[in-house]
Amino acid sequence: MLISSVCDVTEIRMACAGGDEVYDDFSASFGRRHFSSEEYEHRRGVFHDNRQYIEDWNAQAQNSDSHMLGLNHFADWTQVCFHVRRTCALFLNLPCRL
Numbered sequence: 001m002l003i004s005s006v007c008d009v010t011e012i013r014m015a016c017a018g019g020d021e022v023y024d025d026f027s028a029s030f031g032r033r034h035f036s037s038e039e040y041e042h043r044r045g046v047f048h049d050n051r052q053y054i055e056d057w058n059a060q061a062q063n064s065d066s067h068m069l070g071l072n073h074f075a076d077w078t079q080v081c082f083h084v085r086r087t088c089a090l091f092l093n094l095p096c097r098l
Contacts, residue, residue, distance in 0.1 A: 043076040
């Protein structure tokens with residue numbers, strides 16, 4: 001099913017049970033727009049999985065000389081999506097933009 005308009009975060013939050021202030025703040029700060037409540041829920045889940053990975057990594061890194069991680073504009077991307085996007089950009093000699 002093709003959706004003709006893009007839903008903003010407020011519309012999606014109202015359509016979904018509850019709302020997620022942490023993810024919604026992230027979405028707003030990076031200008032995310034979701035085409036459906038399914039996309040919102042998927043990206044929200046990926047965001048929280050990545051956030052948990054970062055928190056776990058940083059907890060262990062505090063006790064070592066390892067680097068620390070942080071959230072950025074890729075925080076709601078899966079690793080597969082990131083690598084496909086990056087590989088295609090390199091292969092086609094294109095800048096990697098959102």
